[in-house]
Amino acid sequence: MRLIFLLCLLQAVLLKADERVTYRGYQVMSVTAGSQDQVDTLNQLQDDNPEVVFFGQPAISRDTEMAVPPQLVAQVVRTMKQTQLVVTLVSGDMQADMDTVMAENEQNELLNNRSGRVLRNGRYSPPHNVYYRMDDVDSIMTNLANAYPDLAVRKQLPLMSELGRNIYYLELGTAGSNKPVIFIEGLAHAREWIVTASLIYSIDTMLSNYVSGDQHARDALNKYTWIIIPVVNPDGYIYTWTSNRLWRKNRKFIAGSCTGVDLNRNFNVDFGNTGTSNRCSSDTYHGGSPFSEAETQNIAQVFDGVKSRVVSFLSVHAYSQLLLYPWGYVGSNFDPSPPANRQKLIDLGRLMQTALATNGRSYSLGTAYGVLGYAASGASEDWALQEKPGIFAYCYELRPATYNAGGFDIPASEIVPTGQELLASLYVLAERMDTV
Ligand SMILES: [Zn+2]
Known part of the structure; x- marks a missing residue:
């Protein structure tokens, strides 16, 4: 019984260690705040929704880029509309962007391993x-x-x-x-x-x-x-x-x-x-x-x-x-x-x-x-x-x-x-x- 419990625990730990955060379906949006009110709205949105990933802090006349998880897209877009912030969709699936970059990296790793050590000036x-x-x-x-x-x-x-x-x-x-x-x-x-x-x-x-x-x-x-x-x-x-x-x-x-x-x-x-x-x-x-x-x-x-x-x-x-x-x-x-x-x-x-x-x-x-x-x-x-x-x-x-x-x-x-x-x-x- 104890062994089974320990095995279960071990499995739980291993699963946790393997857990990978996915950004599947995250939409990357860009908005430009034109007033302090709009900056405040964006800051509030950030405070209320830690799941939204902000790339940089909101500021007047600057583009604020953020990644919004699929379940929050409708709500975030509604909030933007209410504050008259114009949303530009930058990416429809952030995970797909990440996968593309990683695929290229893995491809290059393989090529590098195949060609062996390269010397520069000997x-x-x-x-x-x-x-x-x-x-x-x-x-x-x-x-x-x-x-x-x-x-x-x-x-x-x-x-x-x-x-x-x-x-x-x-x-x-x-x-x-x-x-x-x-x-x-x-x-x-x-x-x-x-x-x-x-x-x-x-x-x-x-x-x-x-x-x-x-x-x-x-x-x-x-x-x-x-x-x-x-x-x-x-x-x-x-x-x-x-x-x-x-x-x-x-x-x-x-x-x-x-x-x-x-x-x-x-x-x-x-x-x-x-x-x-x-x-x-x-x-x-x-x-x-x-x-x-x-x-x-x-x-x-x-x-x-x-x-x-x-x-x-x-x-x-x-x-x-x-x-x-x-x-x-x-x-x-x-x-x-x-x-x-x-x-x-x-x-x-x-x-x-x-x-x-x-x-x-x-x-x-x-x-x-x-x-x-x-x-x-x-x-x-x-x-x-x-x-x-x-x-x-x-x-x-x-x-x-x-x-x-x-x-x-x-x-x-x-x-x-x-x-x-x-x-x-x-x-x-x-x-x-x-x-x-
Ligand atoms: Zn940094």
Whole structure:
């Protein structure tokens, strides 16, 4: 009897672990709020219906994209009509969009496995036509460090993730312990897969181009130490592969049915204010206190260890095609106490913006409120600039611009062009930092 009970329990656990969230029949809609009333309606809709997935926060004169489950479509459309919001249907079945992208990814994985290892300038190079699972990302870091012993070291972050996984990062650059540091953290938000893929592309390309004598790569790696964390949030990233493609937060159990803290609301800067939620079920839940999460403490500890040398801090996200400078927490176009180096942030930001347009895509430059119409407290680049005034702190939102252009589920064929844009802007940052 007891054995049967245990077997049943085991089966229940296995079933639960296998459960995959499906977005079958979810309709992706776009609306543009023209008044504060309409913004309030959208916010209310979001509060009342956690099943509706919002891609970004509602703001006046901006497109708000959201995925509505089939059983709520009629009700949501009715609410929009009542508030005179015009609905544009962007996709009739979000799961079908996701399946298309995954099919392409699997196809490319098969092709890559069949063709075996590809070398670039005689050294290991991971193919950039696929998104990689967490274990593969770890292996890529190990392989790159082994392939470029004079230029890359794989290191481990001080704390394990909330679910007990070791987290690794790369330190790039020629020897020298006193070089200025460019600090890059990516994938705090689990579903933003293009972030890790673009960082891997940038790292691989910088290293192989150094060997082939490219001047940008040589300057970048001779002059600076690059600390690059491709996956800040491994638990969340794994979860997006196994269970829910649109998961954003980490995977810490909070209480009841609540799991996860929004890591990019958990930094100790204007903590818990605008653009965050104290409801643990929310996608923007800021956590119990600043740095309550192992994943954010990791960034703070590594940053503190090299603080005197840090000259730039970059937080990489997707999507929307933006380059944002602090303060992201100020919710108005007038900033009463802007960063002391605001003009420099703008001047260098413009040069980086031009580099980001290298493939013809345009990226907007500004503060979060200036560009998006809403602010967010507790974000990493604000915290870094507060900790070390004067550094070049930015937040990237990579490709695409909209859900219609791929959203979080952007096809793997866009990894290389997105990586090229990111890398071009990193070179400009490194080369022009001292000139603005
Ligand atoms: Zn993000």
